[in-house]
Amino acid sequence: MRSDPTILAFDTSAAHCAAALLQNGVIVASCVEPMSRGQAERLMPLLEELLEENGCNWRDLDAIGVGVGPGNFTGIRISVSAARGLALGLDVPAVGVSGFDALAELAPKGHIPAIPAPRDQVYLMPDGAEARLVARHDAESLGRLYLCDQPDRQVRTIARLASRRLASTPTPPAPLYVRPADAAPSRDVPPVLLDE
Numbered sequence: 197m198r199s200d201p202t203i204l205a206f207d208t209s210a211a212h213c214a215a216a217l218l219q220n221g222v223i224v225a226s227c228v229e230p231m232s233r234g235q236a237e238r239l240m241p242l243l244e245e246l247l248e249e250n251g252c253n254w255r256d257l258d259a260i261g262v263g264v265g266p267g268n269f270t271g272i273r274i275s276v277s278a279a280r281g282l283a284l285g286l287d288v289p290a291v292g293v294s295g296f297d298a299l300a301e302l303a304p305k306g307h308i309p310a311i312p313a314p315r316d317q318v319y320l321m322p323d324g325a326e327a328r329l330v331a332r333h334d335a336e337s338l339g340r341l342y343l344c345d346q347p348d349r350q351v352r353t354i355a356r357l358a359s360r361r362l363a364s365t366p367t368p369p370a371p372l373y374v375r376p377a378d379a380a381p382s383r384d385v386p387p388v389l390l391d392e
Contacts, residue, residue, distance in 0.1 A: 200220040201218075201258035201259055201359060201362060202217070202218065202219045202252065202256050202257055202258050202259075203217070203218040203258060203259045203260070203355050203359050203362075204216075204217055204218075204246070204247065204257050204260055205217075205218065205260070205261030205262065205263075205293075205351055205352075205354040205355035205358055206239065206242075206243060206261075206262060206263070206275060206278070206279070206351065206354075207262065207263030207275055207347065207350065207351045207354055208235040208239060208268075208271040208272070208274050208275045209263050209264075209265045209266070209267030209268055209271050209272050209275065209295060210267050210268060210271065210347065211230060211231060211268070211271075212229060212230050212231060212235075212347045213229045213231060213238050213239050213242050214227070214228040214229075214263075214347040214348060214351035215227055215228075215242055215246050216261075216348075216351045216352045216354070216355040217246055217247065217250055217252065218261075218355040218356065218358075218359055219250075219252075221359065223355060223356070224250055225246055226246075226348050226351060226352055227242065227246055227348075228347045228348045228351070229242065235270075235274050235275075236270075236274050239274060239275070239278055240278070254286055255286070257286060257288055258362075259288050259289045259290070259291060259358060259359075259362055260279045260282050260283050260286075260288060260289070260290040260358075261279075261290075261291050261293060261357070261358025261359075262275050262276060262278075262279035262290060262291070262292055262293070262354070262358075262369050263292075263293060263294075263295060263298070263350070263351065263354050264276055264292040264294055264295075264369050264370065264371055264372045265295060265371055265372040265373060265374075266294075266295060266311055266313075266319045266327060266372050266373065266374040266375075267295060267311060267313075267319075269373065272371045272372070272373065273371060276292070276369050276370065276371050279292070279369050280368055280369065283368070289362065289365075289366050290366070290368060291357075291358035291361050291362065291366045291369065292366070292368075292369025292370060292372075293353075293354045293357045293358055293361075294327075294372050295309075295311045295319070295350070295372075296309050296311070296319075296321045296327065297357060298344075298350050298353040298354050298357065299311065299342060299344055299350070301353050301357065302342070302344055302349060302350070303342035303344075306339070306340060307340045307341065307342035308320065308322075308335070308338060308339050308340065308341050309321070309341075309342050310341040310342060310343050311343070312343055312345075313329055313374075313375075316331065316333075317329050317330060317331055317332055318330055318332050318335045318341065318343065319374050320335055320338075322338075327372065327374045328374060329374050329375050
């Protein structure tokens with residue numbers, strides 16, 4: 197691995213598609229498109245456009261960085277699946293970065309990184325504890341929260357952290373789900389399969 201890797205990072209864990217390109221230790225470009233749905237269709241064209249606009253192609257990449265959540269269940273699956281597929285196809289490592297790790301880099305000293313969640317809740321991961329979903333009012337009683345509503349800053353941080361983590365052999369990224377999906381399993385009885 198080169199000492200100055202080119203890393204493409206992206207995140208779709210909230211209502212956006214966000215991407216950043218890091219070269220020689222510097223973020224050379226980033227983009228964010230707000231969207232509540234459609235990330236699966238938009239992510240790959242967005243990444244291709246970002247690379248092309250900066251004179252890169254897929255084979256120039258040394259690694260993939262990806263936001264693994266917590267956040268929107270479907271959005272996390274989209275990003276993590278894309279990162280793992282790209283890593284496999286390009287034969288480069290993929291590095292997962294949690295939203296908590298990214299926010300910890302951005303948060304002012306003494307603030308608690310918190311990720312917005314539905315129903316006036318936030319995701320928290322207190323030091324040494326499991327990530328959990330907490331009512332925002334209860335979370336605010338723990339101290340000053342840092343909620344980053346700037347996906348551009350977050351995806352840039354994901355790229356930087358992915359670059360730092362390349363030195364250790366990263367394991368394939370895995371989704372960080374804190375709560376189950378909102379979708380319920382089908383109540384229909386599955387069809388009976390007949391053996392011939």
